[in-house]
Amino acid sequence: MTSPLIQSKLDAIVETLRNSSSKVVLLFMSLSFTKLFLSEMENYNITGKQWLGSESWITQADLASVERKYMLQGAMGFALPQASIPGLGEFLLSLKPSDEPQSDIIKAYWEKFFDCSFSPSNTSAVCTGKEDLRTVSSDYTDVTHFRPENNVYKAVYLVAYALHTLLECRNGSNPTTGKPCVNKNDVQPKLVLEHIKYVNFTTQNGAKVFFDENGDSVAQYDLVNWQMKEDGSAEIVNIGHYDTSFPEAETFKLKENIKIVWGANSNEVLRSVCREPCPPGTRKAINKFKPVCCFDCFGCPEGTISNQTNSPECLICPPKFWPNEKKDRCRPKPIEYLSYKEVMGTLLTGFSCVGVFLSLLTLMIFLAHKETPIVKANNSELSFLLLFSLTLCFLCSLTFIGRPSEWSCMLRHTAFGINFVLCISCVLCKTIVVLMAFRATLPGSNVMKWFGPTQQRLSVLAFTLIQVVICVLWLTISPPFPKMNMKYYKEKIILECAVGSAVGFWAVLSYIGLLALLCFILAFLARKLPDSFNEAKLITFSMLIFCAVWITFIPAYVSSPGKFTVAVEIFAILASSFGLLACIFFPKCFIIIFNPEENSKKHMMGKTPTRNL
Incomplete structure (x- = not known):
């Protein structure tokens, strides 16, 4: 009869299992409670669970039955290892009541095995004491392997070896501990317990017995699997072992080519988790x-x-x-910079090459017609120098493409600054020449002698030298250098050229802007000169484009990310260079090639009608 308290606990456990989605259940109970629990489970027909049992019941095949065939199918657990104890089987099977006449236990088992009684009775046969135990099939007579008995066997030998170690004496001291010898009459349980840790032996059936530095003994278990048969009986199959006396890699090992049956007749290992493990990431x-x-x-x-x-x-x-x-x-992180291999870099390189080609083509046209009036006008040397500087401007844009290095960073900014000043200086001098030429046509004017070819060359040289000095100071104090920018983008590195000294960078740009503004003002003042001097109108338009490009460049440069910053700078160089080339030289080339009749001194002097250049 089960007590109400135990019954209420069993009901609570069964109810929890019915409502739980868990597939794996650890049944850690004593044998008596396991029997009660399984009996309770039969009433609810709870199947589909993977039972993990404790050593108290996992080897008790008599728990199996037809009703529990599907419930206990595939049960697993660690059991005390099977072992044969030399001589014990023969002793148990040869034991008779006459050998131990005072043992009531032997008589009770004998009466149970042979369904007889040592006391005369009308209901049962009389036990003779000569019956043969080998004819009976029971757990007692199954002496092939022992489990709990083997632990008792090892424990007895353990105490014997400990006593031997305790009582061993050589030259008045214990050779194991170095302490004075102990007389057998002084043996105490405490002393035996202290000497157990020194024991290290192997039993006759191969079991190792010793204790580690923590006082733990060798843990040895068999992993068993219940494989239910059609008649409801269970075959308990040894499928692996756990032995801490083996190397760490072999402590737990499953047998090879062994059939394993899982709960719920599953062919795969059952998983019972509330949540799958969190994957990497x-x-x-x-x-x-x-x-x-x-x-x-x-x-x-x-x-x-x-x-x-x-x-x-x-x-x-x-x-x-x-x-x-x-x-x-x-x-x-990927490193980003404007490369020749990408589409944007290829396009900008192509435009730069086109600009170089057009500049050189214009230069060749002017050289071929250098003796014509339209080329000689306004000092042909300035035109050739301007075309040369424009060629360098197109070429210097290529230094902005490719992986930044110390030399490329210094070269790109200084080459850009010096070439553009040289270009603007030529345009400025051409504008001054236009104004001077108009003044020279007035009666009594002798102004051209103050700004002849020599003064023009010196002016261009002086304007350019100022920019050279600014660049030298910039490179000396704090030059541009390659820098890894990891702040703008978190997922990639922008390899860019840091300007070094911000003062030097903006000084270079400011000086270019100052010359461009001065040139624009002078050209604007000369825009209403007679048609023969209408090159001022072309210069005005070219400088208008130039200033517009560089005014819009500043906010675009500041706000553009990564390689687009460099692309904006290249675009500004190319746009302003193409503006100067197209506005100043293309109309003259058109006249030289397609309207050579207008390339005459009369047209240049305004004595015949002429079209705007």
């Missing part, structure tokens, strides 16, 4: 309102990774690294 967060096996998985924040399953936290990648898409490892 996520972190594990415990939910305090749920059991410890029920947790949440959160993706790692930006810039962090987790490279382990169920990682409690995410790791920050080093500055030059960034997580991959799965966020399970850090990879080097």
Whole structure:
């Protein structure tokens, strides 16, 4: 009869199992409670569970029955290892009541095995004491292997070896401990317990017995599997072992080519988890309102990774690294710069080459017609020098493309600054020449002698030398240098040229802007001169384009990210260079090639009608 308290606990456990989605159940009970529990489970027909049993019941095949065939199918658990004890089987099977006439236990077992009685009775036969135990099939007579008995066997030998170690005496001292010898009459349980830790032996059936530095004995277990038969009986199959006396890699090992039956007749290992493990790239967060096996998985924040399953936290990648898409490892950040191989770099390179080609083509046309009036007008030397400087401007844009280095960073900014000043200086001198030429046509004017070819060359040289001095100071104090920008983009590195001294950079641009503004003002003042001097109108238009390009360049340069900053700078160089080339030289080339009749001194002097250049 089960007590109400125990029955209420069993009912609560069974009810929990009925409502639970868990597939794996650990049944850690004594044999008597296991019998009660399984009897209770039969009433509810709960199947489909993978039972893990404790050593108290996992080898008790008599728990199996037809009703429990599907419930206990595939049960597993660690059991005390099977072992044969030399001589014990023969002793047990040859034992008779006459050998131990005072033992009531032997008489009770004898009467049970042979269904007889040593006391005369009308209901049962009389036991003679000569019956043969080998004819009976029971747990007692199954002496092939022992489990709990083997532990008793080892324990007896353990105490014997401990006593031997305790009582061993050589030259007045114990050779194991170095302490004075102990007389057998002084043996105490405490002394025996102290000497057990020195014991290390192997039994006749091969079991190792010793204790480690923590006082723990060798843990030896068999992993057994219940494989139910059609008649409801259970075959308990040994499928592996656990032995701490083996090397760590072999402590737990399953037998090879062994059939394993899982619960619920499944062909695969059953999983019983509230939540699947958090994969790499996520972190594990415990939910305090749920059991410890029920947790949440959160993706790692930006810039962090987790490279382990169920990682409690995410790791920050080093500055030059960034997580991959799965966020399970850090990879080097890609380095971005304007390359010749990409589309934008190829297009800008193509436009630069086209500009160089057009500049050289114009130069060849002017050289071929250098004796014509339209080329000689306004000092042909300035035209040739301007075309040369425009060629250099187109070429210097190429220095902005490619991987930045110390030399390329210094070259691109200084070459750009000096070439553009040389170009603007030529345009400025041409504008001054236009104004001087108009003044020279007035009666009594002798102004051209103050700004002849020599003064023009010196002016261009002086304007350019000022920019050279600014660039030299810039390179000396704080030159441009390659820099890895990791702030604008988190996931990649921008390799760019830092300007070094911001004062030097803006001084170069400001000086170019100052000359361009001065040139624009002078050309604007000369825009209403007679048609023969209408080159001032072309210069005015070209400088208008030039100033518009560089005014819009400043906000675009500041706000553009990464390689687009360099692309904006190249675009500004190319646009302003094409503007100067197209506005100043293309109309003259058109006249030279397609209207050579207008390329005469009369047209240049305004004595015949002429078209605007």
